[in-house]
Amino acid sequence: MLRKFRKLHSTYRYATSSFPDFSSAVRNAADQFFYREFLSTSPIPQASNALLQKLETAPLTLPPRALLGNGTQTVDGLSFLVLLAKALHAHTVFEIGTFTGVTAFTLAMNLPTLTIDTLDLPAGDLPALDFERDDKGYMPLRRRRRVFEDKPEGSRITQHEGDSARFDFSALGKTFDLVYVDGAHSYDYVANDTQAAFNIVSGSVGAIVWDDYSPAWRGVVRYLNERTDIEIHRVPATRLVLWLSSGAKSLLTQP
Ligand SMILES: C[S@@+](CC[C@H](N)C(=O)[O-])C[C@H]1O[C@@H](n2cnc3c(N)ncnc32)[C@H](O)[C@@H]1O
Structure with a gap:
């Protein structure tokens, strides 16, 4: 079933990229159709309504x-990440894949005592492991100005430069309440970054969130689908997948 869906989806991706006049309405409808099909074949269950409703009671600024x-x-x-960080009473976040810095900025804006460490490739560097062809478009060719740089929130954000496959995560210890995995999207990178996330996430009340669980990023999907050894959940209306430590689970599910 999954193989049939992949074949159909890659034919669709070929058609939409080869015929640019494919109208956007048709494209949107087809995207939605494929996304629904993708979710219906996903082995990863959706997060419970009880948990989601609990998070949604806090105010947030976008x-x-x-x-x-x-x-x-x-x-x-973004809303989910902020609400999760608030519900966990997070003090520390690590993000793999800063890009423009808007997620780091949004978290810092909503949690006034939060500190964030965020890692991205140095401008012009290529990653050590295999990456997906579409990853290249998001890698910095020249130094990228981050949205938090001229903001007061920027004083609580530490920008690290390096390849997540080479970065020394062990020096950080298990000190992060929330780890957000959003770097390169190949199977090898998601495996590497997931291992790093488990090495630095707090053992007491910690959470890991992966972005881009979507048909466009096959490496992310294949890796997370294979992780039947850990309890992970999809977050509805987003491309996010969530793992909670047992302490975080108790905190978020207690009445
Ligand atoms: C999709 S963007 C991240 C978006 C951002 N996290 C957000 O929420 O807005 C992916 C980022 O990962 C970075 N990246 C790709 N490969 C990486 C690697 N091996 N190590 C560190 N960062 C990497 C890219 O340079 C890019 O900035």
Whole structure:
């Protein structure tokens, strides 16, 4: 079933990229159709309504729409990350894949005592492991100005430069309440970054969130689908997948 869906989906991707006049309405409808099919064959269950409803009670502030676009987190994704960090009473976040910095900025804006460490490739560097062809478009060719740089929130954000396959995560210890995995999307990178995330996430009340569980990123999907050894959940209306430590689970599910 999954193989049939993949074949159909790659034919569709070929058709949409080869015929640019494919109308956007048809494209949107087809995208939605494929996304529904993708979710219906996913082995990863959706997060429970009880958990989601609990998160949704806190207020939040979103960044200007102009800061969101191709490659950044979506409004629903940002909302979830902020609400999760608030519910966990997070003090520390590690992000793999800074890009424009809008997610780091949004988290810092909503949690006034939060500190964030965020890692991205140095400008012009290519990663050590295999990456997906589409990853290249998001890698910095020249130094990228991050949205938090001229903001007061920027003083609580530490920018690290390096390849996540070579970065020394062990020096950080298991000190992060939330780890957000959003770097390169190949199977090898998601495996590497997931291992790093488990090495630094707090053992008491910690959470890991992966972005881009979507048909466009096959490496992410294949890797996460294979992780039947850990309890992970999809977050509805987003491309996010969530893992909670047992302490975080108790905190978020207690009445
Ligand atoms: C999709 S963007 C991240 C979006 C951002 N996290 C957000 O929420 O708006 C992916 C980022 O990962 C970075 N990246 C790709 N490969 C990486 C690697 N091996 N190590 C560190 N960062 C990497 C890219 O340079 C890019 O900035």
